Amino acid sequence: MIVPINTYSDPVLAMKAKPLKGVDSSVEELIGNMFESMRNASGIGLAAPQIGSSLRLIVLDLSCMESHADDKPMVIINPRVLSVRGRNCMEEGCLSVPGVVGDVVRPSAITLHYRDEKFVEHTEEFSGMMARAIQHEIDHLDGTLFVDRMEKRDRKKIQKDLDAISEGRVKADYPLARDMAGVGARS
Numbered sequence: 001m002i003v004p005i006n007t008y009s010d011p012v013l014a015m016k017a018k019p020l021k022g023v024d025s026s027v028e029e030l031i032g033n034m035f036e037s038m039r040n041a042s043g044i045g046l047a048a049p050q051i052g053s054s055l056r057l058i059v060l061d062l063s064c065m066e067s068h069a070d071d072k073p074m075v076i077i078n079p080r081v082l083s084v085r086g087r088n089c090m091e092e093g094c095l096s097v098p099g100v101v102g103d104v105v106r107p108s109a110i111t112l113h114y115r116d117e118k119f120v121e122h123t124e125e126f127s128g129m130m131a132r133a134i135q136h137e138i139d140h141l142d143g144t145l146f147v148d149r150m151e152k153r154d155r156k157k158i159q160k161d162l163d164a165i166s167e168g169r170v171k172a173d174y175p176l177a178r179d180m181a182g183v184g185a186r187s
């Protein structure tokens with residue numbers, strides 16, 4: 001089922017999400033909905049809070065990117081960054097902040113402890129786009145958006161766009177939660 005995406009200034013995006021205790025049929029259904037909603041929006045990653053579930057659960061699928069065509073979809077549950085290396089600057093965007101992009105500096109590689117869709121534990125190293133995407137999604141679990149990590153000067157330039165999203169004056173080619181609440185219809 002495609003679930004509308006919550007957008008900037010929605011309280012669920014500012015909350016610290018709760019760890020999962022296991023994977024039952026309701027979590028499996030949520031994972032399915034997350035993949036469906038993410039692909040419908042042409043996203044490469046989605047965190048559960050973005051569709052209104054404040055749980056430490058992330059889905060990723062970079063295979064729509066030419067350089068990652070062979071990548072398998074991935075489920076990350078209860079992630080914990082054990083260590084980081086390097087730093088780089090990349091342009092990010094977010095399905096919860098439609099139409100906005102900005103430069104963000106983050107570690108370039110991470111060692112991650114997480115559980116997969118079967119709740120099996122893994123410790124794995126990630127670099128490149130995967131490290132970038134995972135860190136962006138983990139931020140969602142801690143109530144942080146990429147715009148919160150932008151340089152003040154850059155952030156000022158997009159403040160108008162953020163205000164517009166807060167007020168529901170935003171359109172995307174995928175369903176937004178505000179449409180459902182009728183807030184988007186407000187002038």
Ligand code: NI
Nearest residue numbers: 093094095096
């Ligand atoms: Ni995002």
